[in-house]
Amino acid sequence: MPIEKLRWMVLASLMAALTAVGAYIHIPIGPVPIVLSTLFVILSGLLLGSRWGLASMGLYLLVGAIGIPVFAGGRGGFAHFFGPTGGYLFGYILASWITGFISERSPGLLVIDIFAVAVGSLAIYSLGVPWLKVVTQMSWTKTLIVGAVPFLIGDVMKATVAVVLARSVRPILKRQLMNE
Numbered sequence: 001m002p003i004e005k006l007r008w009m010v011l012a013s014l015m016a017a018l019t020a021v022g023a024y025i026h027i028p029i030g031p032v033p034i035v036l037s038t039l040f041v042i043l044s045g046l047l048l049g050s051r052w053g054l055a056s057m058g059l060y061l062l063v064g065a066i067g068i069p070v071f072a073g074g075r076g077g078f079a080h081f082f083g084p085t086g087g088y089l090f091g092y093i094l095a096s097w098i099t100g101f102i103s104e105r106s107p108g109l110l111v112i113d114i115f116a117v118a119v120g121s122l123a124i125y126s127l128g129v130p131w132l133k134v135v136t137q138m139s140w141t142k143t144l145i146v147g148a149v150p151f152l153i154g155d156v157m158k159a160t161v162a163v164v165l166a167r168s169v170r171p172i173l174k175r176q177l178m179n180e
Helices: 001-025 038-063 078-082 084-107 110-136 140-147 147-177
Strands: none
Touching: 001 038, 001 078, 001 147, 038 078, 038 084, 038 110, 038 147, 078 084, 084 110, 110 140, 140 147
């Protein structure tokens, strides 16, 4: 196995682990808790790109599915994919991929990173909110009030942190990945 591929695998695993740590930092406010995980989901796309960002979130979900307690509140298991947060969890894969995909188009351009993070964050909601509605049978209005509104300010803050971190860490990663 080439050393470069191994380095990418390690970085993807690290982002999956950070996403798990972020899940432990949560505020249970209803069927969907506020978690720090989404910061690392978006950051994985910005730092690792679409391919390895998707791999990192796929690994995170796989580890959670087999029962390792990596989801919000230290929970794990396949059943979480069918509960109120299942759509948000699947949204992690889409968000990381789409954030990376957009960001890769113009690496280092601030406006593109901001756009990538915004679209990536919306991807989480685009899967999470409809799934929450189906699972809970709430009205659309109530679903939005419970499954989106409480997270908006925090997600803007996490998105800002993700962009700042990515712009700081990218040059370091680039140097490390270039050194063989």
